[in-house]
Amino acid sequence: xxxxxxxxDLDALVANYRWLQEHGKPGRTLAVVKADAxxxxxxxxxxxxxxxxxxxxVAFLEEALTLRKNGITAPILVLEGCLxxxxxAACCAHRLWTVVHCEPQLAWLEAHAxxxxxxxxxxxxxxxxxxxxxxxxxxxxxxxxxxxxxLAVEPRHLVWMTHLACAxxxxxxxxxxxxxxxxxxxxxxxxxxxxxxRSIANSAALLAWPAAHGDWARPGIALYGAxxxxxxxxxxxxxxxxxxxxxxxxxxxxxxGEAVGYGAAFVAERATRVGVVAIGYGDGYPRTAPxxxxxxxxxxxTRLIGRVSMDLVTxxxxxxxxxxxxxxxxELWGRxxxxxxVARAVGTIxxxxxxxxxxxxxxxxxxxxxxx
Numbered sequence: 001x002x003x004x005x006x007x008x009d010l011d012a013l014v015a016n017y018r019w020l021q022e023h024g025k026p027g028r029t030l031a032v033v034k035a036d037a038x039x040x041x042x043x044x045x046x047x048x049x050x051x052x053x054x055x056x057x058v059a060f061l062e063e064a065l066t067l068r069k070n071g072i073t074a075p076i077l078v079l080e081g082c083l084x085x086x087x088x089a090a091c092c093a094h095r096l097w098t099v100v101h102c103e104p105q106l107a108w109l110e111a112h113a114x115x116x117x118x119x120x121x122x123x124x125x126x127x128x129x130x131x132x133x134x135x136x137x138x139x140x141x142x143x144x145x146x147x148x149x150x151l152a153v154e155p156r157h158l159v160w161m162t163h164l165a166c167a168x169x170x171x172x173x174x175x176x177x178x179x180x181x182x183x184x185x186x187x188x189x190x191x192x193x194x195x196x197x198r199s200i201a202n203s204a205a206l207l208a209w210p211a212a213h214g215d216w217a218r219p220g221i222a223l224y225g226a227x228x229x230x231x232x233x234x235x236x237x238x239x240x241x242x243x244x245x246x247x248x249x250x251x252x253x254x255x256x257g258e259a260v261g262y263g264a265a266f267v268a269e270r271a272t273r274v275g276v277v278a279i280g281y282g283d284g285y286p287r288t289a290p291x292x293x294x295x296x297x298x299x300x301x302t303r304l305i306g307r308v309s310m311d312l313v314t315x316x317x318x319x320x321x322x323x324x325x326x327x328x329x330x331e332l333w334g335r336x337x338x339x340x341x342v343a344r345a346v347g348t349i350x351x352x353x354x355x356x357x358x359x360x361x362x363x364x365x366x367x368x369x370x371x372x
Contacts, residue, residue: 013049024219155192302315
């Protein structure tokens with residue numbers, strides 16, 4: 001059997017959530033499991049987290065329905081909101097919370113109400129505080145409130161939310177400006193609406209911007225032990241959940257001046273011992289990873305050499321013990337080689353690498369604590 005494998009440590013996932021939950025108190029914490037839990041398996045991850053969470057968040061309706069069909073009963077927030085008028089009925093039927101961030105969604109909600117249907121259990125109204133992607137302009141909120149009141153949506157059914165553009169940069173002035181703009185927008189509302197719970201913090205804001213913690217945090221990538229911050233280390237308490245590994249399936253020596261792999265992209269400057277690893281871009285390992293990208297072979301850190309192909313990569317074994325050969329374990333990322341290190345070498349972010357894992361089997365290490 002081909003040795004490529006992604007191992008998902010559900011104990012680490014639970015520990016990461018519990019740490020983030022504690023870090024964000026006294027607010028509550030949604031575990032973001034969109035994009036198949038950032039490539040880790042949404043159903044398996046949500047099932048492990050279910051005894052502990054205040055709720056989950058997904059990107060769109062189908063992701064939420066998959067969780068419901070697999071026995072997840074906790075609150076689930078649909079971050080993109082309803083993308084068609086008839087989706088409000090599904091949200092109500094499956095007790096989903098939904099974001100409303102634009103005029104069409106509000107109009108669809110009104111059409112849903114005209115059919116005599118109830119509104120969703122909780123509506124998260126998104127405010128554009130400066131990211132300029134989704135959300136109502138602050139000056140539009142009074143009109144939004146008036147329309148929600150006509151639908152009998154009371155303040156207790158609402159959450160105000162916004163999203164930060166630069167929270168991954170802990171000193172970026174845009175974040176402070178967004179926080180101020182959001183606060184001012186809500187302070188201008190009638191008192192009973194100004195006191196509605198607020199949600200601001202993604203992973204980066206939860207770690208680096210205490211003023212953004214609010215009433216509901218929404219950590220995503222940090223749950224999986226990858227770093228959302230551009231310039232700061234990840235807290236030591238957060239552990240990588242996924243280990244992507246394979247094995248050496250062949251070795252050879254090449255002389256100085258000889259090349260290896262497609263395009264002869266790597267030319268040896270000295271006699272070089274090459275290890276061939278059974279993994280490639282067909283499995284989600286990035287084709288753009290250059291020579292020098294870190295890997296770990298039998299516990300020794302070394303480097304990728306040559307071009308990544310669909311099914312194979314080649315690594316430098318020259319300075320490793322001669323006993324390291326066929327069958328040696330290779331960690332592409334995990335606890336020895338952080339996914340963020342690989343991402344930096346490739347010029348991307350850990351989120352993308354984790355979400356792109358495919359074809360390799362997923363092995364889940366069970367969460368051993370179900371009520372601690």
